[in-house]
Amino acid sequence: MGIAHRAAEARAGVVLLAGPGAVRRTLELSGVTMRFGSEVSALEAEGGRVVAVRLGAERIAVDACVVALGSRSPSLLAPLRIAVPVYPVKGYSLTIPVRDETRSAW
Numbered sequence: 001m002g003i004a005h006r007a008a009e010a011r012a013g014v015v016l017l018a019g020p021g022a023v024r025r026t027l028e029l030s031g032v033t034m035r036f037g038s039e040v041s042a043l044e045a046e047g048g049r050v051v052a053v054r055l056g057a058e059r060i061a062v063d064a065c066v067v068a069l070g071s072r073s074p075s076l077l078a079p080l081r082i083a084v085p086v087y088p089v090k091g092y093s094l095t096i097p098v099r100d101e102t103r104s105a106w
Contacts, residue, residue: 043067045080 024034035055043065044052050065067073071088086094 040076043076043080050080 028034038055040053041056042054043050044054044059050062053060053062053065067076067084069076071086073084073086077084084094
């Protein structure tokens with residue numbers, strides 16, 4: 001697991017990554033810094049949106065956050081009262097509709 005953020009922006013976007021690949025290379029080319037080996041201890045929310053990611057005592061402000069931790073996602077999201085239907089079984093899938101395509105970078 002890692003954390004990625006753009007230091008040049010006042011508020012950075014954060015992406016939690018399971019490993020390297022095409023997404024990682026694309027993010028790095030757009031100025032994102034990867035921080036592998038960093039443990040995300042909490043997400044902070046205000047007004048129904050994630051506004052920061054906590055790495056222990058360090059706080060990183062964000063505009064958006066993607067949680068891709070598989071069966072560990074529910075435990076990180078539970079304090080925010082976000083329930084995701086992901087269960088630790090052999091193989092899993094989660095499909096989430098994009099509510100506002102104008103805000104989606106993908």
